[in-house]
Amino acid sequence: MSTPGQNSPVIWPTAAGTDRASAKVETTRFPFSEHVLGWVLPISLLLLWEILARVGYLPVNWLPAPTIVARTIYQLGVAGDLWKHLAITVIRVATGFLLGASAGTFLGALAGYHPLACKLLDPMLQAFRSVPSIAWVPLFLLWLGIEETSKVALISVGAFFPVYLNLSVAVRHVDSKLIEIGRLYRLSSFEMVRRIILPAVLPEYIVGLRSGLGLAWMFVVAAELLGASSGLGYLMVDGQMTGRAAIIIASVFLFAVCGKLSDWMMSAAGAKLLGHRAR
Amino acid sequence: MPSIDSIPATGANSGQMQKRLRPTCAGGTVDIEITCKSFRTAAQALPVLRNIGLTIHPGEFVCIVGASGCGKTTLLRIVAGLETDFEGAVSLDGRRITGPSLERGVVFQEHRLLPWLTVRDNVAFGKTGEQKPGKDKVASPGVSHYLDLVGLSEFAEAYPHQLSGGMSQRVAIARALAGRPEVLLLDEPFAALDALTRTRMQEELLRIWQAERTTVLLVTHDIEEAVFLADRIVLMSSQPGMIRRIVNVDLTRPRDRAGYDFAQIRKGVLQEFFMPPTPLPAAPEAE
Numbered sequence: 084m085s086t087p088g089q090n091s092p093v094i095w096p097t098a099a100g101t102d103r104a105s106a107k108v109e110t111t112r113f114p115f116s117e118h119v120l121g122w123v124l125p126i127s128l129l130l131l132w133e134i135l136a137r138v139g140y141l142p143v144n145w146l147p148a149p150t151i152v153a154r155t156i157y158q159l160g161v162a163g164d165l166w167k168h169l170a171i172t173v174i175r176v177a178t179g180f181l182l183g184a185s186a187g188t189f190l191g192a193l194a195g196y197h198p199l200a201c202k203l204l205d206p207m208l209q210a211f212r213s214v215p216s217i218a219w220v221p222l223f224l225l226w227l228g229i230e231e232t233s234k235v236a237l238i239s240v241g242a243f244f245p246v247y248l249n250l251s252v253a254v255r256h257v258d259s260k261l262i263e264i265g266r267l268y269r270l271s272s273f274e275m276v277r278r279i280i281l282p283a284v285l286p287e288y289i290v291g292l293r294s295g296l297g298l299a300w301m302f303v304v305a306a307e308l309l310g311a312s313s314g315l316g317y318l319m320v321d322g323q324m325t326g327r328a329a330i331i332i333a334s335v336f337l338f339a340v341c342g343k344l345s346d347w348m349m350s351a352a353g354a355k356l357l358g359h360r361a362r
Numbered sequence: 363m364p365s366i367d368s369i370p371a372t373g374a375n376s377g378q379m380q381k382r383l384r385p386t387c388a389g390g391t392v393d394i395e396i397t398c399k400s401f402r403t404a405a406q407a408l409p410v411l412r413n414i415g416l417t418i419h420p421g422e423f424v425c426i427v428g429a430s431g432c433g434k435t436t437l438l439r440i441v442a443g444l445e446t447d448f449e450g451a452v453s454l455d456g457r458r459i460t461g462p463s464l465e466r467g468v469v470f471q472e473h474r475l476l477p478w479l480t481v482r483d484n485v486a487f488g489k490t491g492e493q494k495p496g497k498d499k500v501a502s503p504g505v506s507h508y509l510d511l512v513g514l515s516e517f518a519e520a521y522p523h524q525l526s527g528g529m530s531q532r533v534a535i536a537r538a539l540a541g542r543p544e545v546l547l548l549d550e551p552f553a554a555l556d557a558l559t560r561t562r563m564q565e566e567l568l569r570i571w572q573a574e575r576t577t578v579l580l581v582t583h584d585i586e587e588a589v590f591l592a593d594r595i596v597l598m599s600s601q602p603g604m605i606r607r608i609v610n611v612d613l614t615r616p617r618d619r620a621g622y623d624f625a626q627i628r629k630g631v632l633q634e635f636f637m638p639p640t641p642l643p644a645a646p647e648a649e
Contacts, residue, residue: 260474263444267462268490268541278487282478358478 147329152336155329164318169337172303172314175231176345179238180299184292186239187246191291194247195254196280205251212244216302220309234306241302242295249291253284289353296349300342315341389455389465390420390544390577392441399436399448400602409602410436411448416596416605418545423571423578425592427585427631433603434581438549441579442468454545467538467576471550473530475522481533482518485509488540508536511570528559532566539574546571548580552587564590568615589628590617597634607634 129149135141136148143151159165190208194201219237227233257280265279307316315334322330399411410433418424428434439445440452443462452459454466462468467488475484485505509515512532522530531551538546551567552560564587571578582588588595592611599606609631613623 260470260472261476264474264476264487266444267442267468268464268487269462270490279476282476285478 144326144328147332152329152332155327156333156337159318159330159333165337168313168315168318169341172307172316173341175234175238175306175314176296176299176303176341179235179303180242180296182235183239183242183299184246184295187243187291187295188250188288191247191250192254195251195284196276201251201255208244208247212248216241216298217305220305224310229310234303234311237306238299238302241298245294245298246288246291249287249294250284253287253291254280257283286353286357289349289356293346293349293353296345297342300338300345304338390418390422391455392416392418392545392577392579393451393453393456394418394437394441396437396440396448396450396452398450399433399440399445411440412602412604414450414603414605416608418577418579420544420577421575423568423591423593424580424596425588425594426579426581426596426598427583427588428598428603429600429635430583432598432600434598435549437598437603438468438547438579438581441545442466442547444468464541465543466545466547467541467543469531469534469538469546469548469551471553473522473527473534475530475533475537477522480519480521481514481525482509484522484533485536485540488537490541505540508540511539511573512536512566526559527555528563531555531563535567535570539570539576543576545577545579546574548578550582551580553582553584560584560587565616567591585628585631586619589613589624589631590619595631597631609634 132141132146133148133150136143136146136151141148147155156165190204194204194208216237219240220233223233223236227236261279261283262275265275270278303314304316304319307314308320311317311320315337319331319334322328322334394414394416396411396414398409398413400407400409402408414437416424426434426437436445440448441459443459443466446460459466475481476487479487482505485508488508489505506515506518509518512535514529514532514536517525517529522533525533535546535548535551548567552563555563567578567580568591578591580588580591589611595609595611597606597609598604609627611627613621613627617624
């Protein structure tokens with residue numbers, strides 16, 4: 084008993100120490116170089132763009148230098164216009180996404196859980212899904228007016244389908260062997276949903292929510308391009324009308340940042356919900 | 363650990379059980395009387411089980427052995443209450459089985475642990491719906507007791523994907539026991555494990571059975587497993603599944619797999635399967 088007890092502190096720390104040291108070298112070197120590699124091309128292109136624009140090779144009303152785009156964003160920010168447009172766009176996306184995702188969750192769960200509901204709902208919804216999104220615009224404008232409602236409706240349609248599809252398929256494909264465990268412990272329908280089905284479909288549901296959110300950002304551009312007096316999309320139209328390319332590029336950049344940020348938030352929330360489990 | 367003396371032996375069936383000197387829980391008698399069980403396909407009804415009559419005594423360890431497709435799993439599912447569409451009656455301590463219940467714990471061939479729960483929470487899941495009225499049971503032991511019992515206390519916070527096959531199956535056994543079942547039903551629980559792990563798990567199961575004193579009904583196609591574990595082995599023939607013979611295994615435990623008596627019984631069981639079928643309506647108990 085005492086011999087391994089005395090030996091182990093001598094042997095293990097050195098072994099573990101060298102292990103950790105070598106591991107550290109590898110973990111720091113590879114990600115570092117990968118990060119650098121990932122940045123090489125974008126930064127070179129930005130530099131090239133900046134130089135070509137400065138030299139005058141790229142006309143400023145066609146492709147202004149990155150620094151000019153940055154200055155445009157800064158100026159819009161100082162003037163307050165940026166925040167107004169950004170806020171209204173974010174509100175539209177949030178409302179539309181919330182409505183569409185809620186409807187998608189409800190109908191998706193229903194169609195997945197109940198074979199009858201699936202037979203009733205799914206063919207119709209699949210037919211609607213094949214309608215190109217922009218095709219709804221004239222109808223929504225006619226029905227709901229040019230104000231917020233039509234835009235939010237369009238965004239909801241975009242967010243609805245990925246959530247509906249992912250959830251209904253996931254619910255339908257919950258492992259019947261786990262459902263049987265629920266039966267074995269005599270779970271009520273509600274408990275079955277809460278303790279077996281919901282946790283089982285969570286990964287697919289989060290994927291659905293993420294693609295729904297992505298489509299919501301896509302549809303807000305469509306909605307704002309086609310008739311708006313505010314929002315990032317309006318800013319783009321405004322830039323186009325007044326021939327200011329910097330504003331268009333600034334808006335594109337801001338859309339990218341917003342989309343990425345909201346997706347990152349959603350995926351972080353999802354990772355937290357999923358915890359340590361591996362799927 | 364509850365001491366053996368603290369639990370009174372019941373009067374019923376104690377005579378037969380006396381030889382094992384193992385007092386049993388208050389209940390655990392399973393009466394199986396199935397006249398017919400068939401699966402309906404679009405065209406016809408396929409008979410799966412026919413004329414199954416079997417009584418399992420409290421605290422007894424019974425193995426059902428048969429070729430795949432002989433209906434042994436279906437028989438177990440009927441006792442579990444997962445299959446209710448059959449002709450006949452199955453009862454536990456005189457109460458007819460009409461559906462699943464905590465008094466019958468089930469372990470499947472796959473562990474069927476919930477991947478999003480830790481080992482501890484999976485075992486705790488087995489206590490779901492525990493408080494039943496009208497049962498004078500002692501306050502049931504906590505989850506930790508069952509984790510101790512299967513030797514996985516240190517893995518309480520692990521997730522199923524972090525466990526080996528044998529460990530997962532131990533958790534599944536702990537989950538089945540956590541509901542304080544009178545009968546433990548196991549459907550080829552070690553079939554997916556490697557030979558070494560399977561041998562160790564068989565010894566573990568015997569230890570757990572002796573500690574918890576439940577009645578055990580285990581389905582297997584492994585004859586050695588059955589001879590090693592069972593008090594009685596029920597041999598089934600196929601299509602439709604019928605009881606071909608019941609073999610008493612009067613070997614003291616721990617059993618020596620390499621011993622002469624062990625080999626004799628195993629040989630006898632094996633021969634039974636390769637003899638021309640002679641269906642016996644009332645299977646006499648061989649020694």
